[in-house]
Amino acid sequence: MIQRFAQERVREYLESFPVTGVIGPRQVGKTTLARQIEREWRERGREVVFLDMELPADEVKLKEPYLFLEPLRESLVIIDEVQRVPELFPVFRALIDRWRVDGRFLLLGSAAPTLLTSSSESLAGRIGYCELPPLLLGEIIAQETEELREYEARREHLLRGGFPPSFLASSAKKSMLWRREFLRSYIERDLPLLGLPADPKLTRNLLTMLAHYHGQIWNMQPIAASLGISTPTLARYVGFLEHSFLVSMLPPYFANTKKRLVKSPKIYIRDSGVLASLLGIHSWEQLSGHPQLGAFWEGYAIEQIRGALSDGQELMFYRTQDGAESDLVVCEYGQPLFAIEIKYTSAPKMTKGLQNVIADLATKENFIVIPQGTRYYAAETVQVLSLTEMLALLQRRANEAHT
Numbered sequence: 001m002i003q004r005f006a007q008e009r010v011r012e013y014l015e016s017f018p019v020t021g022v023i024g025p026r027q028v029g030k031t032t033l034a035r036q037i038e039r040e041w042r043e044r045g046r047e048v049v050f051l052d053m054e055l056p057a058d059e060v061k062l063k064e065p066y067l068f069l070e071p072l073r074e075s076l077v078i079i080d081e082v083q084r085v086p087e088l089f090p091v092f093r094a095l096i097d098r099w100r101v102d103g104r105f106l107l108l109g110s111a112a113p114t115l116l117t118s119s120s121e122s123l124a125g126r127i128g129y130c131e132l133p134p135l136l137l138g139e140i141i142a143q144e145t146e147e148l149r150e151y152e153a154r155r156e157h158l159l160r161g162g163f164p165p166s167f168l169a170s171s172a173k174k175s176m177l178w179r180r181e182f183l184r185s186y187i188e189r190d191l192p193l194l195g196l197p198a199d200p201k202l203t204r205n206l207l208t209m210l211a212h213y214h215g216q217i218w219n220m221q222p223i224a225a226s227l228g229i230s231t232p233t234l235a236r237y238v239g240f241l242e243h244s245f246l247v248s249m250l251p252p253y254f255a256n257t258k259k260r261l262v263k264s265p266k267i268y269i270r271d272s273g274v275l276a277s278l279l280g281i282h283s284w285e286q287l288s289g290h291p292q293l294g295a296f297w298e299g300y301a302i303e304q305i306r307g308a309l310s311d312g313q314e315l316m317f318y319r320t321q322d323g324a325e326s327d328l329v330v331c332e333y334g335q336p337l338f339a340i341e342i343k344y345t346s347a348p349k350m351t352k353g354l355q356n357v358i359a360d361l362a363t364k365e366n367f368i369v370i371p372q373g374t375r376y377y378a379a380e381t382v383q384v385l386s387l388t389e390m391l392a393l394l395q396r397r398a399n400e401a402h403t
Contacts, residue, residue, distance in 0.1 A: 134162025161273020
């Protein structure tokens, strides 16, 4: 089993909040992580009760939730697929207010407006959220085994994505089939259960269009017109896709009001394997010759960097109307730490646009991230390095900040 970076954060949250929520898309490994937490707590002599809201027998147990849960005040109660029972959140609040101790509930679920709204209204100050993304490159490299090396882990991760059943599939064909069925099930079953009102055919068309807009400035008008819906409706649908972790919006950094800046976000399909399926890419040869290879690599690198950030850090991009541009700006509590350019090449050039970004943001340290290669300085404040080196650097600094 591949150790997840989020597992340590979940442990910390269980020691700091009465309720810990682990959110992320289906099939990402939330249940596996929770079972590992369950084993650890049992080894420490704590009682654990595990309930899966997709099992009728467990669902029946919570028909009278207060009566069932109140006697379990000394136990860790894990509830899987909690988004199916949003009416439980007021019960959690009542139980916690009567007996407030950390580590009472561990809730697992796919993010949705109903889940987020219910928890924020009922459990404010009582819950801490941890997002569990698909497998990250840093997690794979940290525990690389002979089996994973046989799959050429780094390259396969880019093509297959990070969902464990896709990445660990025994063949490229099985990985492709799994992702195809995952998308079909998510579109036809899961998104409607989460509250998305769109027809599944429209959702499929929307996701396919977003795959072709991957890495571009978000402009709703042409997509809404192509789908025959209004821009407010499109915005609502894309919001569902964001909350279910299928797409992400990268916001612009625009603190400098003296510049004419791009203020619309950029849109990405979060998982590279899902993106490959939507684009009809099933092999490394297809990907290598695809016109979206640069944007494909950019989105992939952004997701891996996002997973290595420390608390308080966030990702943005920077672009002015006169050409200054950086794919990423890593900010800490709103202040830019460094700019990052992402290039699918072994010999990147220092551009005038990046020089202008560095001058605008006054960042003392900046990076150009490439797939692989030797680390070197392209300018006094700009290092060229591979994605794996970038992730290792971020992870090392996160560990230093934590200690």
